Amino acid sequence: MDLFCGTMGSYLPYVLPALGGYVLISLFLLKNPYILHKKKRPAFYCTHISHRGGAGERIENTMEAFTHAVKEGTGMLELDCYMTRDGHVIVSHDDNLLRQTGFNVEISSLNLKDMPFYKERLEVTFYAGRYSTGEDRKFTLLEDVFKEFPKMPVNIEIKKDDPLLIRKVSSLVKQYDREDITVWASEKTHIMKKCQKENPSMPYMFTLSRGMQLLLLYYTGLLPFVPLGESFLQFYLPQLFNRTYIPESQILKNRLVISLIEKLTMKKSLFKHLAERGIQVHLFVCNTERDMEAAFAVGATGVMTDYPTVLSNYLRNHPPIAPPLPAKETAVN
Known part of the structure; x- marks a missing residue:
């Protein structure tokens, strides 16, 4: 034991300066990502995203x-897709x-x-006790959304591991010439890999596991050195839990757990770093001005809502400040 401590002690004069140097370099590059990374230039930049088309003001989707x-x-319109037995791509949050x-x-x-009506x-999922109504109660075809809104960015979440569905969605995206304004989204990495393989031209989101990796890179100081293929990060605004959104999971009903998630994930320096690398950060689902304000305050570049009118009014009264362009970009990846 004494020998071990003595050996460690002999290395400390070298280890501590090296560690200190690493920390300083990492912090410098976190604040100046353009030194190592070329800023992504997406075809669109959005601050206002409508969740399920604005599920609080009209029947969702x-x-x-x-x-x-x-x-x-x-x-941007956010939606999910499934496929009917006869091969039509339906916009729907649930398969059942x-x-x-x-x-x-x-x-x-x-x-x-x-298909029933x-x-x-x-009920609005992210605003417990609130309901939406509307004259239109028909399910929508993804193709009809593309036809009706040819220039509107659309975020498509694929929940089901269905290669034919992925192929059909990609085919429609290509048919309507909208690969640069249609985004792949999925919580599951294995599904996202299939989406990327089917159509690598489309921008894509962080999956859940990739988001966890992102946090690990951030807290270990490695993030400034690592290239990122994703163009969008979407994440819950934790303060919604147990207030407007009541989760099914018991562990997420614990205030201490939510507080810990908030402290670990809502990092302004992380969001600023991503934004300066051209990665848009969308927090959801913000249905009150209080939550919209909190999302932008922590560094979100965009907010997803069930109430597009409320968000539009908020943005008119509180126009977000666009992040400044870096003075210099010298890319190595």
Whole structure:
């Protein structure tokens, strides 16, 4: 033991300066990412994202919802897709239609002509106790969204590991010439890899595991040295939990757990670093001005909401300041 301590002691004069130098270099590069990385130049930059087309103001994912959100000035539509038995790509948050329609049936078991209607009143998932209504209760085809809004950026989350669905979505994106304004999204890395392989031209999001890796890189100081392929980071605003959004998981109902998640993830220096590398940071689902203000205050470049009118009004009264362009960019990756 004495020998071990003595050996360690002999290395300390070398280890401590090296560690200190690493920390200083890492912090410098965190604040000046353009030294090692070329800033991403996406085809669009959005501060206003409509979750499920604005699920608080119209029935979620209907054409009426999308039209209303676009009219209110949204910069991106967020949606999810599944495929019917006869091969049509349907916009729907759930594969099983019980919550949305009252029928305990999966989209994949139905032909397009047999799709039921949405309920007349639908609870807003991220605003417990609030309901949306609308005249339009029909499920929408992804192709119709592309036809109706050819220039509108769309974030498509793929939840189901279905190669045919991924292929169909990619085919529609190519058909309507919108690869630069349509974003792959998925929580699962193995699904995202299939999406990227099918259409590598489309920008894509961090998955859940990649987000965890991002945090690890940040806290170990390695982030400034590592290239990132993703163009978007989407993450919950933790203060929503147990207030407007009641999670199903028991562990996420614990205030201490949520407080820890908030302290670990809501890092302004991290979000600023990503933004300066051209990676957009979207926090969701912010349905009150209080939450919108908190999201932008911590460094979000955009906010996702179920209430596009509320977010538009907030942005008119509190226009976000665009991050300054770096003075110099010398890329090595």
